[in-house]
Amino acid sequence: xxxxxxxxxxxxxxxxxxxxxxxxxxxxxxxxxxxxxxxxxxxxxxxxxxxxxxxxxxxxxxxxxxxxxxxxxxxxxxxxxxxxxxxxxxxxxxxxxxxxxxxxxxxxxxxxxxxxxxxxxxxxxxxxxxxxxxxxxxxxxxxxxxxxxxxxxxxxxxxxxxxxxxxxxxxxxxxxxxxxxxxxxxxxxxxxxxxxxxxxxxxxxxxxxxxxxxxxxxxxxxxxxxxxxxxxxxxxxxxxxxxxxxxxxxxxxxxxxxxxxxxxxxxxxxxxxxxxxxxxxxxxxxxxxxxxxxxxxxxxxxxxxxxxxxxxxxxxxxxxxxxxxxxxxxxxxxxxxxxxxxxxxxxxxxxxxxxxxxxxxxxxxxxxxxx
Numbered sequence: 328x329x330x331x332x333x334x335x336x337x338x339x340x341x342x343x344x345x346x347x348x349x350x351x352x353x354x355x356x357x358x359x360x361x362x363x364x365x366x367x368x369x370x371x372x373x374x375x376x377x378x379x380x381x382x383x384x385x386x387x388x389x390x391x392x393x394x395x396x397x398x399x400x401x402x403x404x405x406x407x408x409x410x411x412x413x414x415x416x417x418x419x420x421x422x423x424x425x426x427x428x429x430x431x432x433x434x435x436x437x438x439x440x441x442x443x444x445x446x447x448x449x450x451x452x453x454x455x456x457x458x459x460x461x462x463x464x465x466x467x468x469x470x471x472x473x474x475x476x477x478x479x480x481x482x483x484x485x486x487x488x489x490x491x492x493x494x495x496x497x498x499x500x501x502x503x504x505x506x507x508x509x510x511x512x513x514x515x516x517x518x519x520x521x522x523x524x525x526x527x528x529x530x531x532x533x534x535x536x537x538x539x540x541x542x543x544x545x546x547x548x549x550x551x552x553x554x555x556x557x558x559x560x561x562x563x564x565x566x567x568x569x570x571x572x573x574x575x576x577x578x579x580x581x582x583x584x585x586x587x588x589x590x591x592x593x594x595x596x597x598x599x600x601x602x603x604x605x606x607x608x609x610x611x612x613x614x615x616x617x618x619x620x621x622x623x624x625x626x627x628x629x630x631x632x633x634x635x636x637x638x639x640x641x642x643x644x645x646x647x648x649x650x651x652x653x654x655x656x657x658x659x660x661x662x663x664x665x666x667x668x669x670x671x672x673x674x675x676x677x678x679x680x681x682x683x684x685x686x687x688x689x690x691x692x693x694x695x696x697x698x
Contacts, residue, residue, distance in 0.1 A: 368452070626644070640671050
């Protein structure tokens with residue numbers, strides 16, 4: 328069993344320069360190990376050690392064999408009797424690998440608990456999720472997992488691990504070991520399956536998504552979600568599951584919407600047709616060259632739903648920077664200066680159309696709508 332060994336050498340209280348050793352003490356085993364790993368896999372280790380000191384000046388030598396420790400980050404903090412002990416200096420001896428020497432002054436002989444804190448490498452984490460929808464795709468079960476990898480040469484016994492978000496958890500992790508841990512399971516999360524036609528993001532395909540919210544009202548009360556891969560499945564009437572696809576989450580704050588991409592829909596098609604695009608109000612410079620113009624444009628978007636079920640569909644269209652809507656068959660939202668979005672529901676086994684006419688204003692050069 329590997330163990331992080333810290334040895335304490337107590338030297339004469341007369342002069343620190345004399346280097347006269349008066350005793351050799353092996354520091355007791357670590358207690359209450361806490362490890363915080365940030366998003367860049369920097370690990371802050373905190374451990375407790377009960378150290379025996381003599382009255383007067385003491386020199387304590389710590390050694391971490393084969394550990395990648397940033398000695399500029401080491402802190403030694405007394406947890407008790409702070410008024411009776413002072414840390415005089417901290418030094419890294421030359422040609423001494425992973426060794427730290429502390430000179431401390433103690434008013435009385437004592438056994439004092441110390442909190443030792445330092446940054447180290449070799450520890451990493453990666454999160455992933457399993458999302459399983461029910462037969463009707465009305466609810467979702469989400470399993471959140473994290474894999475902790477100990478690439479260091481040190482075993483961590485019953486250590487408390489804390490990641491950038493989520494609750495701490497205790498785990499035994501040997502050197503070289505990777506261990507997957509389930510952080511939480513959330514059941515019956517209300518989910519909506521949506522379809523999106525966006526020519527810039529998905530070309531001619533219609534993208535499928537599961538949409539739900541990261542909040543307690545919708546069955547998730549874990550706060551911010553860690554980034555990671557999400558594998559998506561769907562139950563069938565026989566009780567087995569089918570793999571739908573996978574997506575990758577970034578950090579998801581509490582309250583945010585989550586959209587899981589599943590791939591292109593094979594039973595919904597969208598066809599976009601330019602019915603008219605005519606230039607007008609041509610404006611020329613002194614040399615007779617056209618410098619700007621307006622346009623009259625009309626478009627038809629035909630949607631075919633070959634599914635048995637109704638399909639909620641988001642249809643995006645991209646316009647010029649300056650435009651004016653002249654007519655439209657369906658309500659739309661203006662998402663930004665040059666993007667509009669139609670939200671429609673297409674009944675199963677049916678076809679419907681969206682039409683609209685716009686006037687492009689003060690165009691310069693050429694542009695193509697919906698490219």
